[in-house]
């Protein structure tokens with residue numbers, strides 16, 4: 001029995017800042033961002049959008065476009081690192097919104113939970129759901145990945161920001177892709193990118209607020225966490241490279257093959273925190289696993305990095321990138337980092353590209369290299385199924401991305417600082433954040449959402 005992704009949908013911020021505008025404002029050469037990192041647009045949430053809104057919209061599209069009967073869904077597992085509450089998972093919000101739209105108690109027996117491990121939480125959620133469906137072939141599960149990749153203004157992560165969600169139906173005999181049973185993992189506890197709690201005083205919390213009895217029980221100091229991570233960019237790249245390399249070679253061992261693994265993959269889908277991350281990181285694996293022994297076993301350690309850089313610039317590697325990696329990069333260039341959704345957006349980008357260019361990829365194998373800071377990599381592979389094209393008919397990825405509304409630099413900064421009060425785009429046929437109760441500068445209260453026709 002095959003198990004995999006039967007249907008897929010997405011939702012992104014739909015407003016964006018051209019990367020050139022950001023580069024000019026920050027005094028960065030636009031070519032560095034456009035040609036060095038592959039960035040063209042940076043999506044950013046509107047006033048009415050957050051991780052719940054993106055997840056709910058992607059899930060609503062998945063259900064309506066594929067006429068899913070919610071009684072058949074045994075689980076909705078969410079991968080996210082943008083939780084809005086330390087106790088109530090995003091999955092709990094999704095359940096109530098779906099029941100508002102599709103009928104009370106329609107998900108009353110559905111198991112729901114959030115998975116968090118930086119960007120790899122969505123892959124963890126999917127692996128878990130695949131195992132569940134393998135054990136229960138008549139049951140179905142949904143995986144939703146939803147995040148807002150927000151970085152501090154003026155930081156090295158600022159130009160990699162992005163926001164949105166991908167939702168997938170996991171089922172037996174899937175129409176899009178069936179995954180093989182081998183999964184390799186590489187893990188190491190590191191601090192390459194993390195979102196620690198910080199301490200804040202009661203005085204700071206209440207100073208700009210009309211005091212009311214709600215604050216009486218606050219302790220003198222409380223811990224809160226902010227959306228933006230603490231990170232070390234170049235170290236995070238090294239961790240990404242080390243984990244994916246180790247998982248890749250463990251995967252080869254699991255498969256008990258000496259063949260150059262990446263040559264067996266028609267397309268390669270990697271976690272893309274920005275468009276060109278995959279191509280910048282894969283040159284080491286490309287060199288180490290080549291039949292031509294591009295890197296000899298006895299190479300001096302001092303020459304190792306130089307050799308990898310040479311490989312990255314070679315004609316052979318460039319054509320390898322164009323053939324196997326570039327289709328996954330296309331959407332990332334127009335969106336930015338989606339954290340947990342990035343690898344699935346890479347899959348969708350690849351398939352949407354082949355769909356739009358009328359290429360048949362049924363029967364081919366795709367290789368996946370997932371990464372999450374903190375850190376963990378998983379390598380796995382799947383085979384594209386005969387019905388992949390009809391399953392993607394309604395998705396229209398690039399048509400939708402082309403409709404994104406451009407914003408100017410001042411609007412971007414005021415959205416980032418949460419100073420903007422009016423939505424940039426008028427919402428239509430989508431979920432929106434309606435109000436937040438007890439909102440004060442540093443604490444966020446209960447959030448309420450509504451559907452806008």
Ligand SMILES: CC(C)(COP(=O)([O-])OP(=O)([O-])OC[C@H]1O[C@@H](n2cnc3c(N)ncnc32)[C@H](O)[C@@H]1OP(=O)([O-])[O-])[C@@H](O)C(=O)NCCC(=O)NCCSC(=O)C[C@@](C)(O)CC(=O)[O-]
Pocket residue numbers: 029031032033035036037081117118119120156157158160193231232233234236237240271272273274277280337339371372373
């Ligand atoms: C990603 C970094 C590190 C980039 O950092 P950076 O310092 O902006 O860029 P760089 O110096 O590493 O690379 C610039 C590239 O542009 C080229 N360049 C320079 N000038 C020009 C020019 N004029 N014309 C053409 N090209 C030019 C230059 O040559 C180089 O390309 P290379 O040759 O090395 O391939 C930074 O943006 C950052 O810190 N981002 C946030 C963290 C991050 O994304 N890390 C990635 C790995 S960790 C990860 O993926 C997990 C994550 C982040 O998604 C979180 C999670 O798991 O939850």
